[in-house]
Amino acid sequence: MKHAQVRQAAEALFDQHRNPFGAFTIGSETHHPVSIPDAVRRCRWIAVDLNATGFGLYFASPSPERPRLVPCFDSDYPGVSVASKFLSGATGEDMVRHCRASTQPRWWADDGMPGSDAVFRHLHWAEPTDALVPGTSGIAFPVQAERGQCGLIVFTGTQISLPQDALYEIHARCFSLFTAVARIRPGDAGRIKAMSKRELECLKLTASGCTSEDIARVLKLSVHTANQYLTQSTQKLNAVNRMQAVAKALRLGLIE
Template sequence: MTHARAHEIADDPFFAHRNPFGAATANSDLYTVTIPDAVRRCRWIAMDINASAFGLYFITPSADRPRLMPCFDSDYPGLAGATRNISAAASEEIILHARRSTGPRCWSDEADHSAESSNVFPWIERTTALVSNTTGIAFPVHAERSQSGLVVFFGTNITPLLGDVIYDIHARCFSLFDAVSRIQPSDASRARTMSKRELECLKLTANGYTSEGIARLLKLSVHTANQYLTQSAQKLDAVNRAQAVAKALRLGLID
């Protein structure tokens, strides 16, 4: 981390809330952020550990089919293919771990068997690679209303993280997730006008159903199911259905 950025972070109220267990502090309502603010600060963390990509995910509260739902990543306002793959392929084990624990999980490039690769994240428990041919780390994070998620960083040349550095990065991830969990859509009144069908389609999307699956369950055409999802994304001021689901979860519109 550069000296200038260290001062910038120290003076930024966004990172002043650093409880590693995600509990809100008395001052946690004194700042407001937008998604672009959160992306910028997540990019700072990525730069500090030399990660080439990152993503912030909410875990859907479904007891039967919990999933990682991307909120944003390093391709914001788009969504990278790697992020979609992580969301689709993340194992039940790491999702359940993130809901119950704060312990980070890491992986190393399977093609690189050097000692340097294996020592990037010493003492951190390993997990199946979320992105192949990369080294990465996933930080479980928690916020109010039992919200949980993962902040993921990965790349091919990540800086080794030792001792207090990991604790500091994890604390910053908690602050990031706490702030993002409080963000409201820019036009909340439009969110309140969402129809029952729009909310049903969003909830089914959160539970892993495709447009075809939603259409089959709700006895709709695929075109109509997609139309409901598009309308809900517009009402929530989301750039895609994944962000619409994340916003609906934060607002308590779906569970």
């Protein structure tokens, strides 16, 4: 019943101007491809509507032996936040099992602020859970997509505001976003390791046609160090050479 209500809420968003994604139905907006930077912006819009300060989108690993959440992006994109490091560890194992079987949102209040739990306790359907990120308050929305992909979109903050009548709409927007991200990252979703600023700079200069010597001169590095950054970025992107690494970085929106 609850999953059907989420879908109905998604349908009800059609023609509502306050939706930052633009009008959509289950058969339209959810199927539009987006870039990862665009997905980050969309997720940030949802966070703004919730008055949340942190957010993250995670895929559930397909391995049954080691259930874990794999970060796709979070509010520190293109880096990885401290919250994601907690969620991708043992903290997220129970949530992986939960999101594989249910779409019921889960919330927690562990920030020590009086009344934080009151924000969530009135929500019907949503249930409390142990803190996914110690010292924070937040809510996690299980989401699903085609090909059996499932995951979680998480929002954290000390002043989150979520009225009951907005719960299903927010969840529907999370479904829409996850479906779009799953379509553009069907095989490597969430598997890219965090890239350092220097690695991204070297890739961006390579994309502009710079050689290792050019990169070293621009960034005031040795040629050896520039090559090392390029090697590291190539490995992190699971590419066979630096040009394929550039192509992957462009496709994933890591560089422009």
